[in-house]
Amino acid sequence: MKQGRFILLILCFSLHVSTLTAQGLELGLRNQYRISLGMELAPSWTGLALEAQWAFPLLSDQYELLIGSETGISALSSYSTLRTGLRWKFIQKEKSRIILDWNLLNGIALFRPNSLYEFGSEIGIGQQWQRAGRNDFSYGLLLRFSTIPGYAEISPLYYQTMIPVYFRWHFNKKAPHERG
Amino acid sequence: MKYYCCVLLIFFSACSYLPEAEFILPETVEVDYRPDYIHFYHRDAAQVTNGVALVFYPGGLVDPHVYRDWQAKLVSQNPHIQVFSLRVAANLAVFEANKGASLVKKFKNINQWYVGGHSLGGAMASVLVDNERNMFAGLVLMAAYPAESNDLSDWQGKVLNLYAENDGLADTTTIKSKARLLPPGVIINKQSTLDFVAGQTYNALIFGGNHAQFGNYGQQNGDGIATVSTEEQQEVIIDYLEKFLK
Numbered sequence: 001m002k003q004g005r006f007i008l009l010i011l012c013f014s015l016h017v018s019t020l021t022a023q024g025l026e027l028g029l030r031n032q033y034r035i036s037l038g039m040e041l042a043p044s045w046t047g048l049a050l051e052a053q054w055a056f057p058l059l060s061d062q063y064e065l066l067i068g069s070e071t072g073i074s075a076l077s078s079y080s081t082l083r084t085g086l087r088w089k090f091i092q093k094e095k096s097r098i099i100l101d102w103n104l105l106n107g108i109a110l111f112r113p114n115s116l117y118e119f120g121s122e123i124g125i126g127q128q129w130q131r132a133g134r135n136d137f138s139y140g141l142l143l144r145f146s147t148i149p150g151y152a153e154i155s156p157l158y159y160q161t162m163i164p165v166y167f168r169w170h171f172n173k174k175a176p177h178e179r180g
Numbered sequence: 181m182k183y184y185c186c187v188l189l190i191f192f193s194a195c196s197y198l199p200e201a202e203f204i205l206p207e208t209v210e211v212d213y214r215p216d217y218i219h220f221y222h223r224d225a226a227q228v229t230n231g232v233a234l235v236f237y238p239g240g241l242v243d244p245h246v247y248r249d250w251q252a253k254l255v256s257q258n259p260h261i262q263v264f265s266l267r268v269a270a271n272l273a274v275f276e277a278n279k280g281a282s283l284v285k286k287f288k289n290i291n292q293w294y295v296g297g298h299s300l301g302g303a304m305a306s307v308l309v310d311n312e313r314n315m316f317a318g319l320v321l322m323a324a325y326p327a328e329s330n331d332l333s334d335w336q337g338k339v340l341n342l343y344a345e346n347d348g349l350a351d352t353t354t355i356k357s358k359a360r361l362l363p364p365g366v367i368i369n370k371q372s373t374l375d376f377v378a379g380q381t382y383n384a385l386i387f388g389g390n391h392a393q394f395g396n397y398g399q400q401n402g403d404g405i406a407t408v409s410t411e412e413q414q415e416v417i418i419d420y421l422e423k424f425l426k
Contacts, residue, residue, distance in 0.1 A: 034215070036215070037215035038213070038215065040214065040215055042214075042215035042216060044215075044216075044269075045269065046269050046270075047269055047270050073269065073270040075215070075267075075269070077195075077196050077243075077270075077271065078194050078195065078196070078270060110194065110195040110196070111195055111196055111197070111198045111243070112195045112196065112197045112198065112397075112398075113198070113200075113398060114198075115195065154198065154199060154243070154245050155213050155218075155245060156213050157213050157214075157215065
């Protein structure tokens with residue numbers, strides 16, 4: 001039940017955030033590949049994840065604050081996590097941007113009878129396409145490290161490195177002059 | 181559409197069972213924790229010439245460590261037996277049904293290979309046996325049965341079919357109704373002293389046992405109430421495996 005309450009909390013938090021002054025909502029799907037478990041390299045497919053995040057303009061057009069949540073499957077378990085991060089749009093052209101995302105992760109690995117705290121960080125590069133009259137679309141590659149300290153009591157393999165490949169749809173708010 | 185949404189929701193929010201009891205590794209057993217499996221072997225395994233290995237698939241949404249108690253004990257009492265407990269994506273063996281085959285190719289020094297699993301893991305072990313009909317000498321099913329698409333009735337290996345009296349998830353009626361998918365069967369009990377021969381299924385009912393006590397993860401939703409302890413049920417499992425894995 002604790003897990004259920006946590007997921008509900010994440011959803012409520014997400015809905016609340018959406019009412020704030022976000023630049024836009026981003027929904028994505030991740031295909032995740034395990035690089036290592038513990039210290040050992042062991043590449044393999046490890047699962048999928050769904051994500052939702054809001055991007056808030058920060059200081060200038062070049063930076064955004066990212067707040068969101070994610071649920072999916074890693075090499076050790078299913079998980080739900082909150083994400084907070086920064087985006088740097090370091091190359092901006094007419095129809096596309098190259099973006100660098102960095103996130104901190106705080107969440108739970110979903111186990112019974114009790115879920116375990118999981119945290120980590122990820123960094124990655126992507127390309128965002130601006131499409132006239134349609135929602136923006138982006139794709140990219142991340143390098144992610146996460147650990148479940150409580151799992152160390154069960155196995156020495158309690159931390160992992162993954163490469164998530166993501167596809168995101170951006171539902172940006174329109175500027176006042178675009179609303180007509 | 182609603183159905184797919186429900187499946188997706190379960191898929192992403194499913195919780196896996198963790199081992200319940202504290203684990204004490206027997207002194208004579210070594211454990212090698214690897215990303216794809218947990219390997220239990222006896223300290224004297226290198227001196228054994230007739231080595232036998234059991235590749236084991238965990239039940240659905242069950243962490244593979246929940247089986248470590250009986251697996252370590254089995255190995256401690258039988259230096260010729262090694263156990264490879266598979267770690268599978270999302271703790272759902274359905275995603276990696278053929279994973280066990282890679283171990284057979286990797287460990288060339290093992291004389292004879294067996295494959296088995298608990299619940300969904302048993303069904304996936306049956307998939308592997310169906311795909312690789314000459315790879316394994318035997319199949320161990322614990323509260324499990326093959327899917328209709330994996331008819332093993334003409335398979336030439338031997339099968340140990342363990343099921344529990346108070347299993348609320350794979351009840352005895354269901355297990356018996358799926359017997360037609362396995363080689364011809366006989367019923368055995370703890371006192372049986374027969375040799376296990378190929379092309380035969382050996383059905384063993386564990387009196388008082390339930391579904392979850394094939395591992396150590398507490399009470400499972402929908403399961404029956406066991407009238408024997410986890411230790412007692414697993415002693416029976418070890419007893420049958422010692423005779424079967426020869």
